[in-house]
Amino acid sequence: MSELIPHEIRGWKIQEEAKKYNRETIFEYIDGAGEVYRMYAFRELEVFRFTKPDEPDIVLEMFDMTASVDAFGVFTHGREGEEVCIGQGSDYRGGLLCFWKDKYFVCIYAEGTSEKALNTVLDLGKTIDGAIIVIGPKPEVLKYLPQGGLIENSLRFFHTHVSLNYHYFLADSNILNLDDKTDAVLARYDKSEGKSLLLLISYPNEDLAHLAFNGFMIAYMPEAQETHVLQTEDSTWVAAKTEHNVVAIVFEAVEKEAAERLLREVVVIK
Amino acid sequence: MAETENRITRRDFIRGTTCATLALAMGIGLEAQEKEKPLKLTKVMLVRDEKVFDKEGRIDPMVIQKMMDDAVTVLFDKKKPVEAWKTIIKPKDIVGIKSNAWGSLPTPDALEQTLKRGILDAGVDEKNISIDDRGVLGNKVFQKATALINARPLRTHAWSGVGSLLKNYIMFVPSPSDYHGNTCADLAAIWKLPIVKDKTRLNVLVMLEPLFHGVGRHHFDKKYTWKYHGLLVGTDPVAVDAVGLHIFKAKRLEYFGEDRPMTPPPHHIAFADTKHHLGTSDLEKIELVKLGWKEGILI
Numbered sequence: 001m002s003e004l005i006p007h008e009i010r011g012w013k014i015q016e017e018a019k020k021y022n023r024e025t026i027f028e029y030i031d032g033a034g035e036v037y038r039m040y041a042f043r044e045l046e047v048f049r050f051t052k053p054d055e056p057d058i059v060l061e062m063f064d065m066t067a068s069v070d071a072f073g074v075f076t077h078g079r080e081g082e083e084v085c086i087g088q089g090s091d092y093r094g095g096l097l098c099f100w101k102d103k104y105f106v107c108i109y110a111e112g113t114s115e116k117a118l119n120t121v122l123d124l125g126k127t128i129d130g131a132i133i134v135i136g137p138k139p140e141v142l143k144y145l146p147q148g149g150l151i152e153n154s155l156r157f158f159h160t161h162v163s164l165n166y167h168y169f170l171a172d173s174n175i176l177n178l179d180d181k182t183d184a185v186l187a188r189y190d191k192s193e194g195k196s197l198l199l200l201i202s203y204p205n206e207d208l209a210h211l212a213f214n215g216f217m218i219a220y221m222p223e224a225q226e227t228h229v230l231q232t233e234d235s236t237w238v239a240a241k242t243e244h245n246v247v248a249i250v251f252e253a254v255e256k257e258a259a260e261r262l263l264r265e266v267v268v269i270k
Numbered sequence: 271m272a273e274t275e276n277r278i279t280r281r282d283f284i285r286g287t288t289c290a291t292l293a294l295a296m297g298i299g300l301e302a303q304e305k306e307k308p309l310k311l312t313k314v315m316l317v318r319d320e321k322v323f324d325k326e327g328r329i330d331p332m333v334i335q336k337m338m339d340d341a342v343t344v345l346f347d348k349k350k351p352v353e354a355w356k357t358i359i360k361p362k363d364i365v366g367i368k369s370n371a372w373g374s375l376p377t378p379d380a381l382e383q384t385l386k387r388g389i390l391d392a393g394v395d396e397k398n399i400s401i402d403d404r405g406v407l408g409n410k411v412f413q414k415a416t417a418l419i420n421a422r423p424l425r426t427h428a429w430s431g432v433g434s435l436l437k438n439y440i441m442f443v444p445s446p447s448d449y450h451g452n453t454c455a456d457l458a459a460i461w462k463l464p465i466v467k468d469k470t471r472l473n474v475l476v477m478l479e480p481l482f483h484g485v486g487r488h489h490f491d492k493k494y495t496w497k498y499h500g501l502l503v504g505t506d507p508v509a510v511d512a513v514g515l516h517i518f519k520a521k522r523l524e525y526f527g528e529d530r531p532m533t534p535p536p537h538h539i540a541f542a543d544t545k546h547h548l549g550t551s552d553l554e555k556i557e558l559v560k561l562g563w564k565e566g567i568l569i
Contacts, residue, residue: 027447031429031446032427032428032450036428036429078428079485162452166453170280171278172278234284
């Protein structure tokens with residue numbers, strides 16, 4: 001990845017050796033949160049340090065996520081800041097810039113708060129963005145998300161049961177048969193009829209989707225095996241359907257009609 | 271196929287048929303339930319002092335000393351702090367103070383020194399006391415320790431929900447990633463390992479200026495800290511963590527104006543109770559004793 005990194009920017013010079021971490025050694029650098037990257041197809045992390053006299057160091061973390069969908073996924077895992085138009089998606093808050101492009105997920109921050117350093121963080125991001133030529137595709141499953149009322153930065157893309165429970169606890173066991181071959185997206189909606197949450201899961205084939213759907217119905221809403229819509233004990237509504245290889249579930253809708261309407265807006269075309 | 275036995279779903283939490291603390295950690299509201307008052311309550315001290323920070327925002331060691339003195343004397347029902355320390359530490363003990371070195375929010379030096387002072391007052395030789403975090407496995411005092419004092423700030427954490435007293439012992443295992451499963455659900459299992467089992471005499475959860483919200487790994491943001499001016503002190507780490515978590519939730523409710531669930535859910539605190547039986551996370555079973563400043567107490 002070093003070929004994508006400038007040796008100097010605004011007087012900050014790169015230190016000679018980048019530190020490298022793989023799926024096994026990432027905990028030496030990141031501690032427990034290394035698991036976030038391991039929930040995706042994380043391959044390698046390189047950490048570069050830029051120094052300039054009398055200025056805070058700038059740290060650049062460059063993750064090779066194997067595929068663009070997983071670079072996008074890990075980017076969506078925790079975003080809450082401002083989009084600053086770097087890469088294919090960016091998040092800037094409190095001096096920390098994160099963005100994704102192609103198969104790369106990049107985080108840059110200064111170890112101090114000088115204005116020069118903060119500006120250099122952004123410039124470094126733009127430089128690396130320019131050096132990555134390839135535009136990577138986003139996950140296919142995103143195209144089934146209804147656009148009306150979608151809260152864009154609530155969107156989370158992931159694969160596994162652990163990821164789902166990280167963002168929205170559903171069950172302690174894997175009742176939707178999620179694994180590294182499933183593509184899932186969770187997103188919040190704010191429509192005129194109220195807020196709700198939509199989960200879409202794309203399985204490798206229709207049989208697996210139907211198997212997971214039936215398992216979910218038994219485990220989560222056994223009272224609604226025919227209607228596939230149910231008012232839960234907190235008075236909100238959950239509705240589910242399967243279409244081709246996709247399972248769609250609406251949670252926390254304030255009205256039955258709102259749950260069913262959002263579900264109808266999910267159209268899976270094959 | 272999905273498993274069918276012993277499954278816990280979100281709906282179980284909504285119904286209130288499983289652990290209340292866990293449900294609250296996940297942002298799931300519960301109907302009020304009638305509970306039988308337990309006979310024996312676990313005591314947790316909440317001590318606060320509005321003067322713990324000076325005008326420059328620095329921690330005043332004298333005030334920290336007084337806060338700890340007040341906490342231990344009431345916790346152990348003694349007249350003087352030294353008597354309290356002597357109930358938990360003996361002169362022949364070898365004592366490790368497990369602190370936390372996280373750069374943005376470490377265990378304050380003033381607190382570490384206050385704890386050391388208490389241990390010295392109990393008669394322990396200084397050479398038999400050590401303060402450490404990441405080096406505990408290689409630290410000779412910790413290797414031979416007969417007693418541990420656990421002290422760290424409460425903060426949000428990218429993989430365990432909160433950095434808690436329970437989580438503070440993860441440095442006692444050679445491979446911390448072994449305990450990362452299900453977002454650190456089983457951290458309490460560490461407390462059963464020989465290097466720490468039954469050695470912890472006191473837990474201090476630092477609530478001076480906690481970090482109550484964060485997203486992602488590099489998530490320290492000063493705007494999500496607040497000066498709470500408090501310390502939570504007790505012998506049961508699960509109970510102390512549970513109280514801290516409830517204060518967090520109250521703060522998040524106040525700040526965000528809604529009951530925003532923590533991601534990931536800090537369920538290791540509830541599991542420490544319900545699965546590992548290390549202590550209690552049920553506020554109904556905790557006697558919370560409040561000392562000092564009451565403004566903005568949130569609990």
